[in-house]
């Protein structure tokens with residue numbers, strides 16, 4: 001076909017063009033979709049929209065097509081004939097068919113589009129009702145709903161239009177807390193799929209442990225370290241003071257303890273899956289830690305992380321000196337490092353994700369495009385964009401719209 005023969009673009013029928021919504025429901029088997037369109041093809045109709053899904057072996061197939069032109073002195077081209085043919089085809093396959101006349105295409109989706117991801121463990125009907133009602137209360141319309149995952153939690157995504165992302169967040173956050181589920185609201189758009197950078201806190205986020213406490217156990221000063229931590233939490237010490245006070249208690253420990261502590265570190269469930277999947281998708285992944293490079297360097301190598309930054313325990317003559325060297329990674333430092341990593345990765349801040357659990361992660365969480373409070377203290381949970389309260393780090397993938405199926409398919413392909 002030469003350029004002059006290409007028909008003008010008239011794919012979308014105007015609001016005055018008669019269209020038919022054909023809905024087929026029943027037991028799924030091969031050939032249903034082909035069969036329906038084969039039946040429709042006899043009437044030379046155009047396809048405006050198709051949606052199909054299969055739930056527990058039952059197919060729901062919706063086709064929006066232009067109505068056939070009126071019969072012009074011949075039989076076999078009228079809407080009535082199309083209806084009769086589709087119904088008899090459906091009956092022959094024991095399917096239910098419904099055909100609704102109307103005009104034009106679907107109504108355009110409202111502006112202000114967001115993805116609302118709900119993580120339930122389990123997801124109750126009460127929760128689904130409350131979330132849907134809260135979305136409606138913001139003026140939002142639920143355009144689509146689909147399941148992202150059934151493992152390790154039930155994750156469902158609502159595609160919502162007509163409401164501002166911030167408005168949805170502020171209405172859904174208290175509902176999520178009341179219902180004991182996690183709800184994340186992320187603005188829709190290409191940005192969600194663009195290459196991103198994910199930066200994680202380490203202690204109680206990427207790993208289950210607090211590394212300083214592992215060291216303290218070797219030094220026999222767990223109680224003292226815990227007391228300093230508690231004082232810091234009460235706001236009597238800032239992070240840097242509390243870090244120095246705790247590290248001082250480790251002075252004199254044999255450097256061989258470093259290796260022992262590395263072996264004691266337990267990754268958070270789902271940590272490997274999260275990092276591996278993100279890397280396969282082309283994300284860059286980093287960690288920032290108020291803990292120690294002696295542990296984060298090993299994690300960086302083990303997991304293939306692109307970036308890692310932490311404090312360094314000073315070791316002289318085979319002993320910990322009780323001091324740290326270099327710049328301290330504290331609350332402000334974590335946010336600064338996120339910016340630096342983003343710059344090095346060539347990723348705009350809006351396309352970064354930060355994950356953390358502590359008050360010293362808050363600046364980083366709020367600097368990132370999406371800040372995820374992971375099993376965090378209430379103060380952190382309330383200030384972050386979104387929260388995950390199930391103990392599986394890979395559930396963060398669902399907040400990014402990545403389905404469990406995609407995670408598992410990638411595992412199968414790469415091995």
Ligand SMILES: [Mg+2]
Nearest residue numbers: 201203204358
């Ligand atoms: Mg932490």
